[in-house]
Amino acid sequence: MLHALVLILMCQLLGEALARGLGLPLPGPVLGMVLMLGLLVAVPRVVAVIRETATGILAHLSLLFVPAGVGVVGHFATLGDKAVAILVAVVASTVLAIAAGALTFAAVARLTGAQDD
Amino acid sequence: MTDFAEIWSYLSQGPLLWLTATLAAYALGDACFRAAGRSPLVNPVLIAVAVLAVLLWLTATPYSTYFVGAQFVHFLLGPATVALALPLFDTLPRLRRAFLPVMAALVVGSLTAAGSAVAIAYALGVDGQILASLAPKSATAPVAIGISQNIGGSPTLTAVLVILTGITGAVIATPLLNLLGMKDWRARGFAVGVTSHGIGTARAFQVNPTAGAFAGLGMALNAIATALVAPFVLSLLP
Structure with a gap:
């Protein structure tokens, strides 16, 4: 677990440093994920080192959004008199985008024969 | 006492x-x-x-x-994002085979998420800074906030809209995709990750491990795509 945490935090740290240093529009943790993926591909031995800890963190991924969610409640006022219109736009666009994305994926997978196992 | x-x-x-x-x-x-x-x-x-x-x-x-x-x-959101590399690594062979569907769904999903949100809000009389805050809402929070600043939006409002979009996606994805008769877990997960970032990805992991891995991929790719899509969508407004 110790080594797993060191590796995960180091990828994040490196990602943050690269994102800042190079002025990239991506957040540090997303770059860190790319770096970690590169490390796993290059050194497959690392997979066994991080598996238990990474799986543990991901098992409760939803929990990690609770503090930000609580912050949002206090900001409902910033929506102002356009609140209903904005809510309609958020809900409708989310429905449309999930449906369009999933249907496109399935259609192209069928056309190109990229079926799953 | x-x-x-x-x-x-x-x-x-x-x-x-x-x-x-x-x-x-x-x-x-x-x-x-x-x-x-x-x-x-x-x-x-x-x-x-x-x-x-x-x-x-x-x-x-x-x-x-x-x-x-x-x-x-x-x-822990940061380390958890890095940890998403593991399920991605586990699905790499299947990802390579799904390259074309992934790219097509990314373009369509990202454009629909930003485009329909801005179009609907515009039609309902919303304008200016709020539209710019709305456009990047499907990207993961830190990316969306950065994009919002670049295109004249309000970072605080964008943060609120990102969370709302995530929770909406997490709640509606399963009933919506069941209604559409969608059986491909890759397609289900990927669309949810593109549209509702980490909150959707967390939800996808609760439903199915394949859906979770593809949702993580969708979230990561849409963080990049939204940087291009959000300013493009706004430029289409009259």
């Missing part, structure tokens, strides 16, 4: 009280989720947020005091 008010004022200043409350509220939300037979309409994040918001309101606790404790949970 020390009275209750004194104990309260001591505890409410440290991180322990609200850290415990955050974990307990989520455990309660998760218990409700399981008791409801894992119904997608009973969202553990939504329940935890509601319980905590009521607690903060009843105790007149400012968000900054709450966050002293909650920051430890919040901080």
Whole structure:
């Protein structure tokens, strides 16, 4: 677990440093994920080192959004008199985008024969 | 004996009280989720947020005091994002085979998410800064906030809209995709990740491991795509 945490935090740290240093529009943790993926591909031995800890963190991924969610409640006022219109736009666009994305994926997978196992 | 008010004022200043409350509220939300037979309409994040918001309101606790404790949970978002590399690695052989569907769904999903949101809001009389804040809402929070700043939006409003989009996606994805008869877990997960970032990805992991891995991929790719799509969509406005 110790080594797993060191590796995960180091990828994040490196990602943050690269994102800042190079002025990239991506957040540090997303770059860190790319770096970690590169490390796993290059050194497959690392997979066994991080598996238990990474799986543990991901098992409760939803929990990690609770503090930000609580912050949002206090900001409902910033929506102002356009609140209903904005809510309609958020809900409708989310429905449309999930449906369009999933249907496109399935259609192209069928056309190109990229079926799953 | 020390009275209750004194104990309260001591505890409410440290991180322990609200850290415990955050974990307990989520455990309660998760218990409700399981008791409801894992119904997608009973969202553990939504329940935890509601319980905590009521607690903060009843105790007149400012968000900054709450966050002293909650920051430890919040901080783990970074390491968790890095940890998403593991499920991605596990699905790499299947990802290579799904390259074309992934790219097509990314373009369509990202354009639909930003485009339809801006179009609907515009049609309902919303304008200017709010539209710019709305456009990047499907990207993961730190990316969306950065993009919003670049295109003249309000970072605070974008943060609110990102969370709303995530929770909406997490709640509606399963019933919506069942209604569409979608059986491909890759397609289901990927669309949810593109549209509702980490909150959707967390939900996808609860439903199916393949959906979770593809959702993580969708979230990562849309963080990049939204940087291009959001300014493009805004430029189409009259």
